[in-house]
Amino acid sequence: MNVAPFTPFLTRCIEAAREIIALLDSGDSALYIKHTQGAGGDVSIGADLECQRIFAKHLLPLAHIDSEESGFIPSPHSTDDIIILDPLDGSDNFLSHIPYYGASVALCNRDRICKEAVVIHFCTQRLIARSGGRIFALSLGDFHRDSISLDSHTFTCANTPKCGIFEKAYSNPHIASLFFESGLKFRSLGASALSIALAHKVSFMLFAGSIREYDSKAGLFLCEGLHINHSRDFLLISKDKQIFDTIMQLLTQGKD
Known part of the structure; x- marks a missing residue:
């Protein structure tokens, strides 16, 4: 032990x-x-x-x-x-x-x-x-x-999650629509740091927009080793490479 x-x-x-x-x-x-x-x-x-x-x-x-x-x-x-x-x-x-x-x-x-x-x-x-x-x-x-x-x-998740977390979904309806059309279920919970920390357990965690260091510093350290794309426009985290790649394509599509 x-x-x-x-x-x-x-x-x-x-x-x-x-x-x-x-x-x-x-x-x-x-x-x-x-x-x-x-x-x-x-x-x-x-x-x-x-x-x-x-x-x-x-x-x-x-x-x-x-x-x-x-x-x-x-x-x-x-x-x-x-x-x-x-x-x-x-x-x-x-x-x-x-x-x-x-x-x-x-x-x-x-x-x-x-x-x-x-x-x-x-x-x-x-x-x-x-x-x-x-x-x-x-x-x-x-x-x-x-x-x-x-x-x-040890922080693990044995089950396959059904939903991800999409923070700021209310101000990004075009992305929410793309997720709906692609069958990606999500919840918008309203506390970014808590949601980042849950990325190990949920299907994905997406924050749309520029996220502050106060909200993300600890969570990103907890998520090291997962698939992460952190840019000026969004923060995407997922343990599932296929879901991560799918969402990256949708985010690119959402810009067009």
Whole structure:
């Protein structure tokens, strides 16, 4: 059995996630108040800022933070590492009481090359992580402070998925029509980082448009080894080469 200790990064992400889940479940009205535009371009709500505050409290001892809400937050300690953070992925889902929102956390070196990554689903209280060369999925309740059995939690999918995920489908009806005509089923779930992290399990994951580093850094690290095309116009990920090639042809056709 492959038992590995938690890294400080994983441990602190778990501690932050538990605190955030309790806060979001509280229903505090301040979480729903709109604030100013964040570094990522969207208007922050109270929940975004509170999630950032909690992550910063736990993670700044390890590294600087580049957050979608506030941009660069320096660590008080001597470090070259930087954490690229989306503290609340799927804010609109949270505002709408749709249970699909979480966080994207990527620990990078000074050149922004990812070393460890975690994508946390706050609603299911599960996370997908890559650390020490392994990708694994766990419930927050599965964690023990000292060690974890990675062999029993390897992130795999035994079944053939019926659907993919198409984020931003609402603003790309021509592509959605091509998918329908080709028999490609999809869902549009509204939290890009969570959806990227699920690319191992679904038929495909497509984000139409230019995706921000805050949303994609951790997920792309988790998806290394899958078929990926990341351009200015879209991000496509699939474990199935035939489906990947089919969608690439449709995307090319959609431009004509």
